[in-house]
Amino acid sequence: MSGAKVIVIGGGLNGLAAAGLLAKAGREVHVYEARDALGGLAAGVPFADGYTAPGLLHDTAMVRPWVADALGLAQHGLQREASPAAVTIPTERGAITLRGAEVSGDVGPGDADGVRRYTALVDAVRPVLARIMDQAPLDPRASLLSLLKTGLAVRRLGAATMLELMQVAPMCVADWTRSLGLSEPLAAALSLPAVEGSFTGPWSAHTATTALVRAALSGPAVVGGAPALVKAVVAAAKAHGAHLHTGARVTRILSDGARVSGVELASGEKVTADAVLSTLDPRSTFLCLSGPTDLPLGLVEDAKRYRMRGTTVKVHLALTGPLEDAAGNRITALRATPSLDDVERAFDAAKYRAAAEAPALDVVVREDMATAPGHAVASIVAHAASYDLAGGWTDDARQRFGRAALDVLSRHCPTVRDRVAHMEVLAPPDIAERYGVTGGHVLHGEHAPDQLLFLRPSVHCGAHRTPIAGLYVGGGATHPGGGLTLGPGGLAARAILSK
Amino acid sequence: MPQPTPFHERTAALCTSYAWKHWGGYYAVCHYDESPEREYNAIRHAAGLLDVSPLYKYDVSGPGAGAFLDWVLAKPVSALKRGRVTYVCWCDDDGKVLDDGTCWRLDKQRFRLTAASPALWWFLRHADRFDVTVADVSADLAALALQGPTSKAILADACDADMGALGFFGLTEARFDGGAFTALITRTGYTGDLGYEIWVEPVHALRLWDLLMHVGAAHGIHPIGLDALDISRVEAGFILQGCDYTAASDALIPSHLSSPYELNLGWTVKLDRAPFIGQRALRAEKARGPAWAFVGLDIAWEPLERLYAAHDLPPHLPLAAWRTPVPIYRGMRQIGRATSGAWSPTLKRNLALASVEAEFAAVGTVVDFEVTVEWERCRVPATVSALPFFDPPRKRA
Numbered sequence: 001m002s003g004a005k006v007i008v009i010g011g012g013l014n015g016l017a018a019a020g021l022l023a024k025a026g027r028e029v030h031v032y033e034a035r036d037a038l039g040g041l042a043a044g045v046p047f048a049d050g051y052t053a054p055g056l057l058h059d060t061a062m063v064r065p066w067v068a069d070a071l072g073l074a075q076h077g078l079q080r081e082a083s084p085a086a087v088t089i090p091t092e093r094g095a096i097t098l099r100g101a102e103v104s105g106d107v108g109p110g111d112a113d114g115v116r117r118y119t120a121l122v123d124a125v126r127p128v129l130a131r132i133m134d135q136a137p138l139d140p141r142a143s144l145l146s147l148l149k150t151g152l153a154v155r156r157l158g159a160a161t162m163l164e165l166m167q168v169a170p171m172c173v174a175d176w177t178r179s180l181g182l183s184e185p186l187a188a189a190l191s192l193p194a195v196e197g198s199f200t201g202p203w204s205a206h207t208a209t210t211a212l213v214r215a216a217l218s219g220p221a222v223v224g225g226a227p228a229l230v231k232a233v234v235a236a237a238k239a240h241g242a243h244l245h246t247g248a249r250v251t252r253i254l255s256d257g258a259r260v261s262g263v264e265l266a267s268g269e270k271v272t273a274d275a276v277l278s279t280l281d282p283r284s285t286f287l288c289l290s291g292p293t294d295l296p297l298g299l300v301e302d303a304k305r306y307r308m309r310g311t312t313v314k315v316h317l318a319l320t321g322p323l324e325d326a327a328g329n330r331i332t333a334l335r336a337t338p339s340l341d342d343v344e345r346a347f348d349a350a351k352y353r354a355a356a357e358a359p360a361l362d363v364v365v366r367e368d369m370a371t372a373p374g375h376a377v378a379s380i381v382a383h384a385a386s387y388d389l390a391g392g393w394t395d396d397a398r399q400r401f402g403r404a405a406l407d408v409l410s411r412h413c414p415t416v417r418d419r420v421a422h423m424e425v426l427a428p429p430d431i432a433e434r435y436g437v438t439g440g441h442v443l444h445g446e447h448a449p450d451q452l453l454f455l456r457p458s459v460h461c462g463a464h465r466t467p468i469a470g471l472y473v474g475g476g477a478t479h480p481g482g483g484l485t486l487g488p489g490g491l492a493a494r495a496i497l498s499k
Numbered sequence: 500m501p502q503p504t505p506f507h508e509r510t511a512a513l514c515t516s517y518a519w520k521h522w523g524g525y526y527a528v529c530h531y532d533e534s535p536e537r538e539y540n541a542i543r544h545a546a547g548l549l550d551v552s553p554l555y556k557y558d559v560s561g562p563g564a565g566a567f568l569d570w571v572l573a574k575p576v577s578a579l580k581r582g583r584v585t586y587v588c589w590c591d592d593d594g595k596v597l598d599d600g601t602c603w604r605l606d607k608q609r610f611r612l613t614a615a616s617p618a619l620w621w622f623l624r625h626a627d628r629f630d631v632t633v634a635d636v637s638a639d640l641a642a643l644a645l646q647g648p649t650s651k652a653i654l655a656d657a658c659d660a661d662m663g664a665l666g667f668f669g670l671t672e673a674r675f676d677g678g679a680f681t682a683l684i685t686r687t688g689y690t691g692d693l694g695y696e697i698w699v700e701p702v703h704a705l706r707l708w709d710l711l712m713h714v715g716a717a718h719g720i721h722p723i724g725l726d727a728l729d730i731s732r733v734e735a736g737f738i739l740q741g742c743d744y745t746a747a748s749d750a751l752i753p754s755h756l757s758s759p760y761e762l763n764l765g766w767t768v769k770l771d772r773a774p775f776i777g778q779r780a781l782r783a784e785k786a787r788g789p790a791w792a793f794v795g796l797d798i799a800w801e802p803l804e805r806l807y808a809a810h811d812l813p814p815h816l817p818l819a820a821w822r823t824p825v826p827i828y829r830g831m832r833q834i835g836r837a838t839s840g841a842w843s844p845t846l847k848r849n850l851a852l853a854s855v856e857a858e859f860a861a862v863g864t865v866v867d868f869e870v871t872v873e874w875e876r877c878r879v880p881a882t883v884s885a886l887p888f889f890d891p892p893r894k895r896a
Contacts, residue, residue: 257774292628293570293774297592300628 006496007032007263007271009250010279012040013233014475014489018277020071020237021493029242034249034436039230041435041442042484048422050371051318053379055226057442058364061218062483063229066134067490071236078232079223088334089189090412095325096186108183117180118190124161126216128153133217133487136463137479139454173211174202174340188337192362196383197443199309201347202340210447225366226484253289253471260470277492279475281445282306282457283438296467302458307451310428310440311350311384315405318422319376323365326414336361336408347384355385355401358408380405387428387439398425443482444475453479464495472496501526504552505641505704513722520725523553528724534818538727542690543845545719546647548711549728551696555614556637557622563630564608570775571625572602573759573768579604584668584685588764594780595747595756597621598740599764601687603670615740641704645711646694648893649718654695657714660684667895676710689728691735693893729820733841733850736795736886738762742822743838743852760789763886792860795884796837798849798868802879806872816842827853828867828878834859837868843888850888
């Protein structure tokens with residue numbers, strides 16, 4: 001069916017990546033994006049006159065190389081940093097600087113050795129995890145050969161690594177990082193990526209796996225951040241011949257319960273297609289865009305059950321100067337997480353329909369995204385608050401959360417308060433509304449064992465195919481998961497092309 | 500603890516046998532007398548009055564009621580006319596039967612379902628995708644089954660409904676006792692005879708009972724218990740959930756599951772229509788052919804008599820219908836099980852309902868039915884018979 005028409009719902013990174021790959025393979029591809037901007041959660045967020053935040057999600061270190069290569073992103077301007085960014089981790093007396101596997105500054109006695117052991121495991125399992133993430137999801141029902149190959153890859157890690165992996169994988173990240181002998185601030189900082197965006201704290205089960213996967217898949221960041229990544233993917237998709245439509249909201253996936261026939265747009269226009277790829281979350285795809293009798297029961301029930309309670313609040317600061325510590329050192333990245341218990345307490349709030357009084361902050365500062373010379377933008381992923389806040393997300397509640405985040409930041413950066421020209425606070429419902437993500441869950445659903453691999457988002461569509469012929473899924477709610485990876489879009493395109 | 504039904508005051512006073520059972524959380528009479536014989540004969544020759552209040556009842560209403568039921572039930576009901584009732588079953592997504600019951604069209608946007616077991620959990624699981632409200636009205640309605648040849652005459656005397664116009668599987672509202680209260684009458688039943696079911700608010704229950712008993716006296720009315728009903732439903736070939744088949748939700752192992760095709764309910768399934776729960780699986784099963792068939796068995800009498808005679812005993816049969824599964828053989832191989840049965844006092848035949856492997860379902864096939872005589876396992880021939888065993892013309896009147 002070369003040349004057949006494919007519709008991609010959602011012009012986020014995954015939709016664009018899939019569109020580019022499908023167009024490259026000779027398909028006629030149309031991407032329909034409801035918003036006016038492409039790039040989804042990675043798109044730059046203009047939030048004040050002269051200030052643009054570098055994406056709702058700003059971590060670009062996890063872009064899967066195979067998708068970037070297949071799209072030819074390098075030819076479209078994608079560059080990756082030469083070295084890992086330096087992350088500032090405030091401590092009681094000063095700060096630790098974490099750069100890749102190196103720690104410096106106010107380190108504890110066990111930190112250097114602990115980070116070495118942490119990095120050693122991450123490096124050792126990287127090939128296996130990359131293999132799992134870059135292929136169709138592992139499925140116990142699949143051919144024995146494919147399972148065997150992965151099993152062999154695990155065995156090839158050697159007995160010591162394999163046993164350590166088995167030991168660490170089910171742990172909570174707090175237990176793991178503490179067992180490495182790390183000082184509290186460093187342990188907490190290494191745990192933050194494992195809980196960010198999800199309904200977990202460092203004491204939640206299986207978060208060690210999330211930490212391990214995220215660390216293992218992280219490479220150098222994209223030069224220019226998420227907006228530069230979007231720019232390259234859009235350019236590649238267009239160059240391959242994909243048609244990108246913005247301001248075009250899909251309101252219905254048309255099917256007869258057995259085969260997809262196209263989509264209906266908000267304008268009322270019906271567009272036919274041989275295949276439809278939805279990069280939206282399963283609630284949107286299967287419950288909102290599909291009629292009540294379009295899908296098999298199991299899929300509908302899985303979509304209802306799929307867990308995506310957003311906990312992320314995004315805070316954007318327009319700064320009239322750089323972000324600096326008390327000594328006047330410039331900070332480009334910071335994780336404000338005094339201790340594991342502080343991160344856990346921040347998550348506790350989300351459990352009980354509240355917002356953290358001292359949120360855990362993942363801060364990225366960009367001076368190139370403020371137009372005025374010397375000004376800067378601080379992009380803060382804050383953990384955690386409830387989507388369903390008691391009393392509702394009023395303007396007052398947003399301001400209160402923003403002030404709390406600023407309080408946490410001021411402890412290490414005393415001058416920041418005086419430099420805030422404007423602050424934007426996006427609570428989970430704001431994220432849900434603006435980006436069309438159910439629950440405002442920035443990862444398109446929990447990265448929990450029951451929602452990963454062939455179970456993401458449902459056993460009925462875990463390999464990017466659905467029981468409806470011609471209907472595919474390929475957003476963050478599919479393997480290999482949420483975040484700015486291009487992986488789901490790449491694998492979905494592969495699934496369509498292999499049909 | 501089981502609850503008394505709204506008719507308990509009357510049924511308890513009459514239940515001299517003290518033979519009660521639990522049914523759907525209520526006390527129900529097995530038989531008023533020492534045996535169900537008189538009660539059975541009331542059903543076939545006059546009229547039996549049975550308290551069926553424990554049945555589960557659900558009201559489905561709203562603009563999406565028809566679409567919702569078309570999705571949930573194996574038979575589409577959105578085109579059902581107001582004032583009509585239809586027999587339905589519903590399946591899980593694997594096409595296995597959860598329950599069977601009746602569906603009534605009360606109004607343009609209002610239906611009622613009856614069920615043998617609680618079903619609200621299943622309906623609510625799917626209702627949120629439709630513009631529909633599902634309410635459990637089980638306790639809001641007391642119900643009596645009035646079954647037998649004189650039932651029509653009794654109701655004609657007892658209420659203002661035009662009984663001549665109330666056809667098989669019809670539904671009408673009627674005023675009783677000179678308009679003192681109203682009730683719904685459905686031309687339905689579980690006996691395979693002429694019969695009705697009357698649905699009334701619990702507050703009027705005793706009045707309805709008294710009125711029917713008073714008016715019915717001239718027509719041979721007799722209160723009946725579940726044992727008499729059970730004999731008549733075997734004669735009528737009606738399946739009973741939990742006895743002849745296991746609800747898919749209660750199945751412990753795959754072999755407990757049954758599709759409608761395996762239960763003689765294929766006629767209630769309409770496959771070629773908009774998607775509904777279980778459609779894919781049912782299509783596949785229909786194409787493949789069901790593995791099991793639900794059949795009637797006519798158990799040979801003389802071989803049974805001979806088995807008892809060998810012990811110098813007269814043949815022994817239980818007074819009521821039985822529900823203990825019995826193995827069915829063909830040669831050395833077990834090919835099924837009989838799930839319930841009864842001596843039919845009307846037909847004078849020893850009957851059973853059975854599930855057999857599909858290849859043995861043809862009428863006239865002779866199989867072996869296991870009987871235990873004086874602690875010895877024996878077999879007697881049984882012939883696969885067309886269902887229903889008893890099918891009088893008045894059943895459809």
